[in-house]
Amino acid sequence: MFSYKKSSIDCYSFSFYLYSRFYAWIVRVLFGTDSILMDFSYSIIDLGVCIGASMLIILVLSSKKIQNRLSNPILVLTGNLSYSLYMLHIPILLVVFRLLYGKISLIIVIFVAYALIFSLSYLTYKYIEIPSMKIGKNLATKRAKSLQSKTV
Incomplete structure (x- = not known):
């Protein structure tokens, strides 16, 4: 039933895993921080994370009950704020801990801090992300219309 989705999700997860290993190897070779053999010391843990994430995605895609639970407004809000949370948490934590x-x-x-x-x-x-997304959509719409009018 989910063979296509499952195989594509596994493929994406494994490719992210390989990319992270290759990137770490390149950094270590260029900067000589450790031996090249040390690069694979956490590869089993990384593979476990990729497999776990793939299983979680498959589970969510296959279960309406879990999808309904994940559409909780607090979880949806946290998902919407995730990029801002990611960008702001370290500077705020550093300032708050330094001061207090x-x-x-x-x-x-x-x-x-939280x-x-x-x-x-x-x-x-x-005040930043939502207006920026609206501007981006407007620009994309104008661009698509201008390209469409040029082809007609």
Whole structure:
């Protein structure tokens, strides 16, 4: 039933795995940080992550119950904020820990960091990402219309 999707997902996962191994090998050869044989020390772990991710994707594609659970509004919002979260979490964590660590309780520092990360990520998503996506769609539409009018 899912043989095409399953095989393409496995192919993508394995190609990402091979790309990461090749990239790490090139970096180590160019910069000489370790021996080339050390490159494959984590390859079993990476392969496990790729297989696990492939299995999770297949499971989600094949089960309506899991798809319904994953369409929870909080999970959807977190998915929408994921790029902003990715871009902002390290700078915010560094600033918050630099300013507050040792002055107040670690639990409070972590709570403040998470609150700032999610708040700023939401604002970035709402005021930067969404307008940028609209501009991109408008530009793509204008480009497609201009190309279409040139071919007609």
